[in-house]
Amino acid sequence: MTALSVRNLNVWYGDKHTLNDVSVEIPLRRITCIIGPSGCGKSTLLKALNRLLDLNDQVKVSGQVRLDDINIYDPGVDVTEVRTRVGLLAQKPFPLPMSIFDNVAYGPRIHGRHNGKIHALVQEQLQAVGLWDEVADRLKAPATSLSVGQQQRLCLARTLSVEPEIVLCDESTASLDPISARGIEGLLCALKDKYTVVLVTHDIDQARRLADHVIFMWLGEVVESAPAGQFFGQPKEELTQAYLAREIG
Amino acid sequence: MNRKQRRRLQEAFFVGIMRTSLAGACLVLGTILAVITVRGVGALSWEMVSQPPESGFYLGGGGGILNAILGSLALATGATLLAMALAVPLALFMHTYLRSSRIANGIRLVLDVMWGIPSIVYGAFGFALMVFMGLRASLLAGVLTLALVVLPILARTFDEVLMMSPKDLREATLSLGATRLEYLGVLLRQALPGLMTALLLAFGRGIGDAASVLFTAGYTDALPQSLTRPVASLPLAIFYQLSTPFPEVQARAYASALVLTILILVVSLLAQLSARRLGKHVIR
Numbered sequence: 001m002t003a004l005s006v007r008n009l010n011v012w013y014g015d016k017h018t019l020n021d022v023s024v025e026i027p028l029r030r031i032t033c034i035i036g037p038s039g040c041g042k043s044t045l046l047k048a049l050n051r052l053l054d055l056n057d058q059v060k061v062s063g064q065v066r067l068d069d070i071n072i073y074d075p076g077v078d079v080t081e082v083r084t085r086v087g088l089l090a091q092k093p094f095p096l097p098m099s100i101f102d103n104v105a106y107g108p109r110i111h112g113r114h115n116g117k118i119h120a121l122v123q124e125q126l127q128a129v130g131l132w133d134e135v136a137d138r139l140k141a142p143a144t145s146l147s148v149g150q151q152q153r154l155c156l157a158r159t160l161s162v163e164p165e166i167v168l169c170d171e172s173t174a175s176l177d178p179i180s181a182r183g184i185e186g187l188l189c190a191l192k193d194k195y196t197v198v199l200v201t202h203d204i205d206q207a208r209r210l211a212d213h214v215i216f217m218w219l220g221e222v223v224e225s226a227p228a229g230q231f232f233g234q235p236k237e238e239l240t241q242a243y244l245a246r247e248i249g
Numbered sequence: 250m251n252r253k254q255r256r257r258l259q260e261a262f263f264v265g266i267m268r269t270s271l272a273g274a275c276l277v278l279g280t281i282l283a284v285i286t287v288r289g290v291g292a293l294s295w296e297m298v299s300q301p302p303e304s305g306f307y308l309g310g311g312g313g314i315l316n317a318i319l320g321s322l323a324l325a326t327g328a329t330l331l332a333m334a335l336a337v338p339l340a341l342f343m344h345t346y347l348r349s350s351r352i353a354n355g356i357r358l359v360l361d362v363m364w365g366i367p368s369i370v371y372g373a374f375g376f377a378l379m380v381f382m383g384l385r386a387s388l389l390a391g392v393l394t395l396a397l398v399v400l401p402i403l404a405r406t407f408d409e410v411l412m413m414s415p416k417d418l419r420e421a422t423l424s425l426g427a428t429r430l431e432y433l434g435v436l437l438r439q440a441l442p443g444l445m446t447a448l449l450l451a452f453g454r455g456i457g458d459a460a461s462v463l464f465t466a467g468y469t470d471a472l473p474q475s476l477t478r479p480v481a482s483l484p485l486a487i488f489y490q491l492s493t494p495f496p497e498v499q500a501r502a503y504a505s506a507l508v509l510t511i512l513i514l515v516v517s518l519l520a521q522l523s524a525r526r527l528g529k530h531v532i533r
Contacts, residue, residue, distance in 0.1 A: 052424060057348060084426030094417040097439040097530045106435075107425040142530045155421075162425055 001028035003166055003196035004049055004086075009063035011044050011053065018044050020220045022063070026166070026213075031188060031197045033207040033228075036217035037249045042200040045217065046168050049198065050086035051079050067166075084111060087164035091171045093151035095143030096158070100135050103143045103154055107162035125157040129187055149180025156187060160195075167191065169199040173206070185210060204244060208232055216240050285510065289503030297504060302470045309495050314505050316472050317486035321509070323388060323473045324462060324482055325455035328395035329403070329448060335396075336404035337444070341433050344411040357408065363401035369460035371398050376464035389476040391466025398461050399451040406450055410443030411436065415532055442528035449520040453513050459484030483509045 004026040011019035019041045026032050026049075034042045044053065051072055053059045064071040072082045096103050104122040108114040114121050122139075126132040131153045135146070143154055152172065159167060169188065173181035188197050188210060201207055207214055207228075214231040216224045216239075224231065224240045235241050242248045250258070296313050303312035339356070347353035375394030384390055418439055422432045437444070459482070467479030468489070483505055490502035 050424065052420060055419060055423065080426045080428055082426075083424055088420070088424035090417065090420065090424075092417065094415070094421045095532065096418070096421060096435055097532050098435075099530060107427075110425070110427055110431050144530070144532060158425065 002026065003028040003067075004198075005064075005066040006045070006049070007064040007066065009045070009048060009065065010061070011041075011048060012060040013044075013056070014058045018220050019048065022220075022222050024215050024222055024225045026196060026198055028196055029192055029194070030212035031192050031199060031210050032213040032215060033211035034198065034200045034215045034217060035202065035204060035207050036223075036243075038202060040217040041220040042202075042217055043170050044220075045215075046170055046198060046200045047088075049166070049168055050083050050088060052083070052088060054079065084162050085164055086166045086168060087159040087162065089152075089156055089159050089167060089169045089172045092175045093148055093155045095146075095151055095154055098143060099140045100143050100146065100154060101139035104157050104161050107158060111162055113163070121161065125161045126154075128160060129153040129157045130183070131157060147180075149176050149183065152176055152180065152184060153187070156184070160191075164195065166196040166198065169197065171200050171202065173201075174203075204246075216243065218243075282510065285503045285506045288500060289505070289507045292497065292500035292504040293507060297501065298508060301472055306470070307489060307493055307498060309497050314481075314483070314486050314501070314508065316470055316481040317483045317505065318508060318512070319473050320388075320466070320480040321456050321483040322512075323480060324391050324395055324466060325452050327388070327392035328399055328455045329452045331392060331396040332400040332403045332451060333448065336400055336407055336447075339404050340407040340411055341436070343408055344436070345429055345433055357405065360401040360405045360408075363397075364405060367460065368398045368458050369463075371395075372461040372464050375461065379465060385477070386465055386467030386479045387475075387477045388466060388473055388480040391462045391480060391482075392476075394461045394465040395455050395458060398458055399455050402454055403447050403451040406447035407440070407444055410440050410447065413443070414439050418532065439531055442524035442531060445520045445524040445527065449517055452516055456513065456516075457484060457509065459488060483512075 002025045006022055006024045006026070009019055009022040010017065022041075022045060034045060036042050047053045048061060049065055053061060061073060063073075065073060067082065067085065070077065072079075096106055098106065101122055104125050105114070105118050108118060108121055123132060126135065131150060134150060135141075138145075143151065146154060152175075156167075156172075167188075173184050176184065185206065188199065191197055192212070199207075199210060211228040211231075214224075214226060214228050215222055216231070216237075218239055224235060224237045226236070231240070232244065235244060239248070294313075296311070298313055298318060299315055300311075300313040301316040302314070303310050306312045343353045343356060347356070371394050375390060375397070378384075379386070379390050414436060418436065419432060422435045423429070427435070462482050463485065466482060468481050468485050469479045470481070471478070473480045487502045487505045487509070490498050490505060493499065
């Protein structure tokens, strides 16, 4: 089963051709890791999956990203609906300028999805990311009063609060200490029963730990896309073999 | 002299320049405050701030400057609120929809030019408009003219505040499926302390401006009663009192200046206090 299907996707930042004819499938309820060296187009591909690239005036996109057989780049598509269904956990934790409670409650409130049970919903999401016990007595405190690791878990709770089907993670453990990073990794593993997770990482070891499926990118192109066992066990492409052997990067 | 000594000397030299600048600024401000306090404190009384002028006030008669205090507060508050009603949507629109487009940069240039125009020009423009429309000098005309003076201050300061807001805020909000309008709500929360500072700047300029209200708001010894009647203001009250040859009236001019300074100080403190409270959740 496929959650997202990318077909002949091209992205330009001004005159720079950043993604070149990318076609990949993102499997449903699996963790897909996009790996590759810095500047290869990993984050661009990730942000193309929920039209966050639209925020950059310089960006031009051609090709298709199909979600439930709808091309999200079709002119009539409701972009807010796309971003609700395909959420993002950014590289650096970035809480909204609100309290801990309101950070999680904000999404359900704007979408009218709380049915008057906002407190229960916030509690549920904070419990899901293992933060409830740490913040239950200071829900009205500023979100910035949390540690960086706690902030990233809060951001994950905020992302999950709008009930997305797919969670995009843009090197979401890169700015965390090793213990917090492992905590987020554990949460992502727990999420895959319910969500499709797409994780950009430049850390091959992290991809080995987490991935069910791997996409390897090089200079804006997809070199290889395969299930993790096959990708790490018997990579087909020479470039992939060299990258995994850390001969290039 | 070795390299280490030279670096120490360089640092000492530049710190010395910075300290001198600080001392210079403090000296200027301190001198102004000292002059108006020394010359005006003797004339300052409860009667002066709680009563309108009686007949012969400008010849040394009784009464006070309550008309000018209330008039200035009405003018500055009205103008700041009116300008805010235009400036906030304008700045938000530029930041969210126009961004760094040519149109946005053109608007910024126009606002910068408007900021630099002397307020007497706004006064003359307001006066010409009043004559054209057959209006008299009034609180409303003063508020409208003063709003034009403070509009560019408010709009450009708020624009700068928005430009300094973290770029990740946009992505974090929109990635939850928020509309751009909903993002503006979050952005406003982030920018509230800056907005308060912009309001303070605009209010300070508004309450202290004499030229723009000279022709448009007029002057009266009566307390503000209606939008269509003339209204007094503190800068003009200072000007009229200082223009008399009577030393006791001139002393009241300095007392009036002291009142104006205290008003601005109180507004500044209130703005700082509210910015601190509102900024509790701001991402730094």
